[in-house]
Amino acid sequence: MKSIAIDPITRLEGHGKIHLFVNDDGSLANCYFQIPELRGFEKFCQGRPVEEMCRITTRICGVCPDAHHMAAAKATDAVYGVIPPPAAIKLRRLLYNGFYAGDHTVHFYALAGPDFVCGPDAPPGERNILGVIAKVGLDAGKAVIAQRARGQRVIEIVGGKKIHPVTALPGGMAKRISKEEQEELVEIGKKMVEFAKFTIKVFDDIVLANKAYVELILSDVYAHQTYNMGLVNDRSQVDFYDGRVRVVGPDGREHCKYEPKDYLQFVAEHVEPFTYLKYPFLKKIGWKGFVDGVDSGVYKATPLARLNASEGMATPLAQAEYERFYETLTGDKSGRTPVNATLATHWARIIELMQASEATLELAKDDEITSDKIHNPPQGIVGEGVGIVEAPRGTLTHHYKTDEHGIITEANLIVGTTNNYAPITMSIKRAAEGLITKGSEITDSVINRIEMAFRAYDPCFGCATHTLAGQMPLEVIVHDAATGEVVQSASRN
Amino acid sequence: MKGSRQRRFRHDYCIQAGGHVSKPKLAIYWAASCGGCDIAILDIETKILDVADFFDLALWPCAADFKYKDVRALPDKSITLTLFNGAIRSSENFEIAQLLREKSVVLCAFGSCASDGCIPGLANLTTRQDIWDYVYLKSPSVDNPQGIMPQTLCQVPEGVITIPEMWNTVRPLTQVVDVDYIIPGCPPQSDKIAEVVGAVIDILKNGKPLPPKGTVLGAGEKTCCDECQRSKDVKKITKFIRPFEIVPDPNLCLIEQGIVCCGPATRSGCGAKCVSAGVPCRGCYGKPVNVRDQGAKMVSALASVIESKDPKEIENIIAAIPDPVGTFYRFSLPESMLRRAQV
Amino acid sequence: MSFEPKILSILCNWCSYTGADLAGTARMKYPPNVIGVRVMCSGRVDPGFVLDALRLGADGVLVCGCHPGDCHYVEGNYKCMRRIPLLKNLLQGLGIDPNRLRLEWVSASEGGRFQEVVTEFTEQIRALGPFKPQEWSFNPVETVAPHHERIAAKAVPA
Numbered sequence: 001m002k003s004i005a006i007d008p009i010t011r012l013e014g015h016g017k018i019h020l021f022v023n024d025d026g027s028l029a030n031c032y033f034q035i036p037e038l039r040g041f042e043k044f045c046q047g048r049p050v051e052e053m054c055r056i057t058t059r060i061c062g063v064c065p066d067a068h069h070m071a072a073a074k075a076t077d078a079v080y081g082v083i084p085p086p087a088a089i090k091l092r093r094l095l096y097n098g099f100y101a102g103d104h105t106v107h108f109y110a111l112a113g114p115d116f117v118c119g120p121d122a123p124p125g126e127r128n129i130l131g132v133i134a135k136v137g138l139d140a141g142k143a144v145i146a147q148r149a150r151g152q153r154v155i156e157i158v159g160g161k162k163i164h165p166v167t168a169l170p171g172g173m174a175k176r177i178s179k180e181e182q183e184e185l186v187e188i189g190k191k192m193v194e195f196a197k198f199t200i201k202v203f204d205d206i207v208l209a210n211k212a213y214v215e216l217i218l219s220d221v222y223a224h225q226t227y228n229m230g231l232v233n234d235r236s237q238v239d240f241y242d243g244r245v246r247v248v249g250p251d252g253r254e255h256c257k258y259e260p261k262d263y264l265q266f267v268a269e270h271v272e273p274f275t276y277l278k279y280p281f282l283k284k285i286g287w288k289g290f291v292d293g294v295d296s297g298v299y300k301a302t303p304l305a306r307l308n309a310s311e312g313m314a315t316p317l318a319q320a321e322y323e324r325f326y327e328t329l330t331g332d333k334s335g336r337t338p339v340n341a342t343l344a345t346h347w348a349r350i351i352e353l354m355q356a357s358e359a360t361l362e363l364a365k366d367d368e369i370t371s372d373k374i375h376n377p378p379q380g381i382v383g384e385g386v387g388i389v390e391a392p393r394g395t396l397t398h399h400y401k402t403d404e405h406g407i408i409t410e411a412n413l414i415v416g417t418t419n420n421y422a423p424i425t426m427s428i429k430r431a432a433e434g435l436i437t438k439g440s441e442i443t444d445s446v447i448n449r450i451e452m453a454f455r456a457y458d459p460c461f462g463c464a465t466h467t468l469a470g471q472m473p474l475e476v477i478v479h480d481a482a483t484g485e486v487v488q489s490a491s492r493n
Numbered sequence: 494m495k496g497s498r499q500r501r502f503r504h505d506y507c508i509q510a511g512g513h514v515s516k517p518k519l520a521i522y523w524a525a526s527c528g529g530c531d532i533a534i535l536d537i538e539t540k541i542l543d544v545a546d547f548f549d550l551a552l553w554p555c556a557a558d559f560k561y562k563d564v565r566a567l568p569d570k571s572i573t574l575t576l577f578n579g580a581i582r583s584s585e586n587f588e589i590a591q592l593l594r595e596k597s598v599v600l601c602a603f604g605s606c607a608s609d610g611c612i613p614g615l616a617n618l619t620t621r622q623d624i625w626d627y628v629y630l631k632s633p634s635v636d637n638p639q640g641i642m643p644q645t646l647c648q649v650p651e652g653v654i655t656i657p658e659m660w661n662t663v664r665p666l667t668q669v670v671d672v673d674y675i676i677p678g679c680p681p682q683s684d685k686i687a688e689v690v691g692a693v694i695d696i697l698k699n700g701k702p703l704p705p706k707g708t709v710l711g712a713g714e715k716t717c718c719d720e721c722q723r724s725k726d727v728k729k730i731t732k733f734i735r736p737f738e739i740v741p742d743p744n745l746c747l748i749e750q751g752i753v754c755c756g757p758a759t760r761s762g763c764g765a766k767c768v769s770a771g772v773p774c775r776g777c778y779g780k781p782v783n784v785r786d787q788g789a790k791m792v793s794a795l796a797s798v799i800e801s802k803d804p805k806e807i808e809n810i811i812a813a814i815p816d817p818v819g820t821f822y823r824f825s826l827p828e829s830m831l832r833r834a835q836v
Numbered sequence: 837m838s839f840e841p842k843i844l845s846i847l848c849n850w851c852s853y854t855g856a857d858l859a860g861t862a863r864m865k866y867p868p869n870v871i872g873v874r875v876m877c878s879g880r881v882d883p884g885f886v887l888d889a890l891r892l893g894a895d896g897v898l899v900c901g902c903h904p905g906d907c908h909y910v911e912g913n914y915k916c917m918r919r920i921p922l923l924k925n926l927l928q929g930l931g932i933d934p935n936r937l938r939l940e941w942v943s944a945s946e947g948g949r950f951q952e953v954v955t956e957f958t959e960q961i962r963a964l965g966p967f968k969p970q971e972w973s974f975n976p977v978e979t980v981a982p983h984h985e986r987i988a989a990k991a992v993p994a
Contacts, residue, residue: 019654029651036656036657037582037659038625038628038659040616040619040627042628043624044615044624047816047819048615048816048819049735051735052816052823055775056615059679062526062527062530062531062680080737160766161767162683163536164529166767167770169736169737170737174772175770176743176771264633270636273641273647275643278628278629377738406735669974785884785888788926789883790883790884792883792919796919796922797918802914804917811918811921814925817922818930819929829887830888830890830891831890831969831972832971834929835932835969836931
């Protein structure tokens with residue numbers, strides 16, 4: 001038997017590794033996706049004052065610190081049993097939607113876009129952001145950079161700092177917004193909505209107009225029958241900041257809809273010895289290994305999962321696009337039939353980009369955000385709280401228990417990407433099975449197809465592994481497991 | 494670290510065979526970090542074009558293709574500048590730190606993780622075993638009836654696969670390899686990064702002397718308080734409160750309002766962003782000039798504002814400061830005098 | 837070999853150092869475990885001195901100053917009075933028994949008191965046992981061999 005190690009460099013977990021074990025006849029025996037680092041936040045947060053969690057847990061991720069900031073803020077609100085004033089909630093939502101718009105933009109254009117815009121089999125030298133710019137025009141490149149800067153600016157105005165915001169605290173927010181800042185935010189919101197419209201058009205022209213791409217999206221290699229998780233508001237619409245968690249099966253049936261505080265009844269985490277990361281699964285169904293279907297507890301939490309778990313979007317333009325999405329892919333615009341094609345996640349992400357942009361504008365225009373009533377200092381303490389938000393990369397759960405002084409006695413965190421650890425592994429395996437067959441060569445295009453499978457998830461341990469060339473630095477080494485001898489290696493240059 | 498003789502370094506452009514211009518090489522690497530430092534570098538926006546013009550990227554995992562073996566194949570000292578972010582907490586981090594030290598002329602500890610250990614360094618309040626026990630066995634959502642733990646060497650049915658060894662003690666880069674300069678902050682503020690990059694390019698272009706080894710770049714010589722716009726009287730306090738318990742006066746020093754703020758024990762350079770936004774400083778720029786231990790400095794700073802001459806009363810006032818160790822050493826426990834808790 | 841505590845005592849020039857001197861000239865016996873360092877005032881005692889002493893091998897630190905109200909510099913010993921309890925809390929957080937640090941007021945005429953304090957504190961530290969900072973130094977020798985090679989050396993071929 002041969003073992004193939006694919007070694008990408010990864011953003012958050014150091015250096016992720018994919019091992020493919022190939023039988024003597026060239027077929028795939030098994031695949032392992034390892035996360036080689038653990039930092040131990042859950043343990044070392046014990047003993048810290050709970051209000052500091054908003055500022056400690058941001059350091060879990062420099063790409064999405066805003067998600068941790070908000071989940072922590074909501075969990076600490078619950079620990080102190082305090083409800084922030086309406087203006088503070090609006091400010092938090094504003095920060096969060098601005099962040100979403102920037103984050104989704106980067107992923108689509110720089111990381112995922114090249115596969116479609118340039119084509120999955122384009123030479124790596126062309127399959128990159130520069131290739132995207134070549135296809136859609138230089139102005140588009142500038143627009144992407146400007147859009148990213150806009151997202152950062154919203155965070156800076158509302159959150160106090162571009163990276164690792166600081167202003168959320170139990171009972172509300174610490175920083176007031178001036179009239180001038182509000183005017184700037186409105187301008188940003190307007191430009192964001194324009195940009196989202198432009199992005200939808202790019203996707204239309206380049207992807208949907210191309211029959212081969214639509215077939216690729218819907219092909220079996222990239223299909224997965226897993227449960228879908230996402231936050232929804234009272235009207236079952238996608239909500240990034242607040243609501244209940246709804247889980248819908250691959251057949252479209254609702255599995256559960258829970259309040260954040262009840263998450264332990266529905267989610268558990270499985271441990272494997274070859275990796276530092278745990279695998280979340282649906283508790284009521286159980287861990288059945290890396291398998292598809294309604295009888296397996298594996299679920300995904302991605303933009304696609306959020307759309308599948310909801311019954312619509314919360315803003316008008318996004319809703320129109322939602323209907324078109326389902327009509328195109330399932331023939332049913334209500335969205336009751338889930339889309340199980342992993343690659344459709346990119347389209348779903350653009351629909352979310354539209355909702356985030358519309359929401360940013362709507363909140364920026366609301367005069368209440370300049371109110372000085374943005375903090376209700378807590379009066380008592382409950383001693384336990386759960387805060388859930390949708391990080392761009394999946395449902396993010398923060399759960400704290402404290403003593404009577406608000407000092408943490410126990411912390412549990414289920415981080416966005418972690419939810420998708422099992423489905424990502426399955427997607428890699430599926431792609432590898434389809435591509436690595438008896439006696440096949442490991443070519444650049446094979447590596448890219450394997451990459452595409454998990455690039456759709458925008459995993460935090462993968463989001464940064466892409467080069468400017470829109471590709472992950474991968475090295476595939478095939479060696480004979482019996483002798484350890486390298487028999488073949490292929491890499492990108 | 495003493496500044497020995499002044500080092501000069503000029504990069505001479507040369508046209509090599511084939512018309513290729515050799516540019517100085519730049520490497521940016523992350524070890525145990527969150528990625529925020531890389532984002533901060535991207536945030537220098539237009540300046541990034543100067544960087545791309547002036548340097549050849551030897552490696553930047555977040556933006557350029559790279560493989561370890563390519564770096565191993567480079568001659569020693571062939572990378573002009575390496576910006577290294579992230580703390581050292583596993584065998585793999587250490588290996589790459591050594592590799593980049595060998596290959597780089599100038600190695601910079603970039604950001605709080607590399608210079609002080611930062612928030613991941615709070616893991617030094619506990620042990621690897623306790624972290625594992627909690628995460629894999631006791632956490633409320635874990636389902637692990639067989640008590641499986643990660644294994645650096647794991648026998649799976651098809652063969653053997655490995656993961657890096659996790660250390661018991663998190664260390665800043667400065668403790669494991671010889672470091673030339675330090676750029677502090679969590680993350681370093683983009684305007685400061687732009688300044689440093691501009692200065693580096695100037696030095697390399699014009700052969701100016703390098704700053705003495707060990708210099709802290711991209712930060713000030715004073716404390717965060719010096720940058721803070723809030724007014725400071727010499728008021729004494731009789732009660733500490735937690736940051737969320739009041740809506741603080743926006744124009745008055747937070748410590749004088751009874752809120753623990755690490756401004757007096759923190760190097761200037763961030764532009765006092767957090768205090769301007771209404772929340773106390775937590776010390777991400779590390780210890781100020783001539784201070785050896787951020788926690789010790791905080792003890793002195795807070796003790797000096799307490800208004801009491803009665804030991805019992807002092808005890809009570811101090812008891813209201815929750816978690817001194819996790820607050821005073823929020824960003825610098827691995828770089829502190831004792832480096833870790835004795836547990 | 838039985839454990840002999842190493843104790844650093846930081847003594848204020850005006851009261852406690854003179855008090856210690858008096859204990860000596862009056863031939864009062866006290867344990868030889870204490871190494872004295874003179875500072876001009878207990879207000880000069882930077883909390884960093886205490887941490888540094890522990891790092892460098894002290895098992896305990898004794899700080900002595902003038903009685904409250906008697907400070908040569910009027911307020912110096914009050915600064916010390918406020919620092920030490922906060923520093924003890926910090927030590928507790930670092931997993932170090934706060935009883936390894938002690939603050940006592942000893943005036944220039946209290947040689948006998950100095951003798952008592954030192955004797956008692958030495959026994960207290962003896963009971964606490966030696967203090968050695970864990971994993972303070974970094975030993976690259978253990979981690980020099982690249983990780984994968986060391987792992988491979990342990991590996992059993994499948």
